[in-house]
Amino acid sequence: MYKSFVPIFIILIFFCSCSGKSEQAADLINKANALLSEKEFNEPQKAIDYLTEAVKLQPDNHEIYNMRGCIYMTTGKNQLAYDDFNKAIQLNPKNADYYNNRGTLYEKTGHHKHAIKDFDEAILYDSNAVQFYNNRGSVHLHYGDQKIGCLDAERACELKSCDLLEWAKKQKYCK
Numbered sequence: 001m002y003k004s005f006v007p008i009f010i011i012l013i014f015f016c017s018c019s020g021k022s023e024q025a026a027d028l029i030n031k032a033n034a035l036l037s038e039k040e041f042n043e044p045q046k047a048i049d050y051l052t053e054a055v056k057l058q059p060d061n062h063e064i065y066n067m068r069g070c071i072y073m074t075t076g077k078n079q080l081a082y083d084d085f086n087k088a089i090q091l092n093p094k095n096a097d098y099y100n101n102r103g104t105l106y107e108k109t110g111h112h113k114h115a116i117k118d119f120d121e122a123i124l125y126d127s128n129a130v131q132f133y134n135n136r137g138s139v140h141l142h143y144g145d146q147k148i149g150c151l152d153a154e155r156a157c158e159l160k161s162c163d164l165l166e167w168a169k170k171q172k173y174c175k
Contacts, residue, residue, distance in 0.1 A: 022057075022058065024054075024057050025054040025057040025058045025061065025064070028050040028051065028053050028054040028057070029050070029051070029054050029063075029064065029067070031047075031050045032047040032048075032050040032051050032054075032067065032071075035047040035050075036071075044071050044074065044075045045075075047071055048068060048071055048072070048075075051064055051067055051068040051071070052068070055068070060091055061091075062087070062088040062089075062091035062092040062095065062098070063088070065084040065085070065087040065088040065091070066084065066085065066088040066095075066097065066098050066101060068084050069081045069082075069083075069084030069085040069088065069101060069102075069105075070101060072084060073101070073104070073105050073108070078105060078108075078109055081105050082102070082105060085098060085101055085102035085105065086102070089102065094125050095125065096121070096122040096123075096124075096125035096126035096129060096132065097122070097126075099118040099119070099121040099122040099125070100118065100119065100122040100129075100131065100132055100135060102118050103115045103116075103117075103118030103119045103121075103122060103135060103136075104135060106118060107135070107138075107139055112139050112142075112143040112144060113144075115135075115136075115139050116136060116139055116140065116144060119132055119135050119136035119139065120136065122135075122136075123136065128159065130156050130159040130160065130161040131161075133152045133153070133155045133156040133159065134152070134153075134156045134161060134163075134164050136149075136152050137149045137150070137151075137152025137153045137155075137156060137164055137168075138164060140152060141153070141164075141168055141171075141173050146173045146174075149168065149173065149174075150165075150168060150173060150174035150175075152164075153165035153168050153174060154174075
């Protein structure tokens with residue numbers, strides 16, 4: 001009886017300690033989310049601090065890296081945002097949103113070819129997300145191939161978002 005109790009006890013201790021870390025990380029993520037959902041998001045560093053603590057508890061949680069990367073991007077900490085988006089993609093390479101977020105950062109920092117590649121990846125993994133077509137189309141219209149930009153704007157319009165196409169037509173980029 002005693003011999004089978006020890007391994008079971010050790011397993012229970014392991015699961016309880018893991019569960020505690022998950023709950024602690026979830027609490028930190030919830031605190032960061034609460035800050036993000038405020039009307040005036042005026043404590044980005046506090047949200048980053050919560051997420052940094054959550055990463056320590058769950059270093060393989062790709063969602064935390066993505067979330068923190070978004071905050072870094074909005075606060076102009078671009079290299080930290082790149083690092084976090086890269087880590088999120090490394091941990092979950094088929095998540096379209098992560099490519100879209102990194103593509104947005106590439107666009108923001110003037111790396112248009114990289115942005116297009118990331119928007120391509122996002123569309124590969126989710127071909128019905130209108131924002132991916134709008135993002136890629138916008139980059140193409142401004143810095144790349146206007147024909148492809150018009151095709152993306154048309155696809156976005158098919159998905160019920162026609163603002164980019166209407167703008168491109170006014171600019172005479174598209175027919």
